[in-house]
Amino acid sequence: MRNTEQKSVILEVLQTHKDHPTADQLYSEVRERLPKISLGTVYRNLEKLSSSGVIMKLELGGNQKRFDPNPMDHYHFRCITCSSIEDLPQDLKVDLPDINSETRSNRVILGTTLEYYGYCEECAANKILN
């Protein structure tokens, strides 16, 4: 993996985020620093950075993938109204059962995704008003 300016700017921009931007959000922010960068480059680098464990690609509900600067294992809440994604505290660990022994199977379990969904605080408040 070669070190390019594009890659490091993409990473820097993502790391300023406390939320979980989509590829096109990052694209428009990165373009302020690198106006000639192309969307494909953003996708390509996000893919490399996540497959090498520097960042995390989130495949939760909804139609867009999102990117998380924090590659450590943690859970998320997703708002089905505004599509925002919130981190749940990293020390929140749920004791998940060993499904292989439960089902007598020999799968290789690489990880788990736990997602809560509903209305975020803001959208919930708005719903009451309307």
Add this chain to the structure above:
Amino acid sequence: MRNTEQKSVILEVLQTHKDHPTADQLYSEVRERLPKISLGTVYRNLEKLSSSGVIMKLELGGNQKRFDPNPMDHYHFRCITCSSIEDLPQDLKVDLPDINSETRSNRVILGTTLEYYGYCEECAANKILN
């Protein structure tokens, strides 16, 4: 919601499945019985059936949504190699923490998605052979 032949055939075909087909898989199966049906009709009816709670739409990792004839809450395992999705036993219940009290928030939690991912038994066996 009106009762059409298309809708009931789509539901019947889905209910013969023990796995979790995609919309286009169902489309090609349904077409054997209703050769003139269109893909849009399949999507439309799957949407109605899932929003009325008869079936379940799965938005897990990967790029295609899948449909589950069983609308009861249960968890899934997803194979990242062959993209298949397996049901975990319905009596497997994990005690999930109340994230609102944990984070002092007033979100409205409508549900949770718990997904295990990795290599299914078959793909795991194949990997060892190669």
Add this chain to the structure above:
DNA sequence: AATATACTAGTAATAGTTATCATTAAGGAG
């Protein structure tokens, strides 16, 4: 049987992402 309208087939449009390809630029070897 008449009627209002939800649903359909066929098709176009959209959104998100990936592939292609000629050109550029990392970064290791000499």
Add this chain to the structure above:
DNA sequence: CTCCTTAATGATAACTATTACTAGTATATT
């Protein structure tokens, strides 16, 4: 430092999954 291999880039096309549109059809209520 210069050369050279090749990974990465920008620009664009292609692709995949899904949704929208519309004239015509069929359901189910009156």
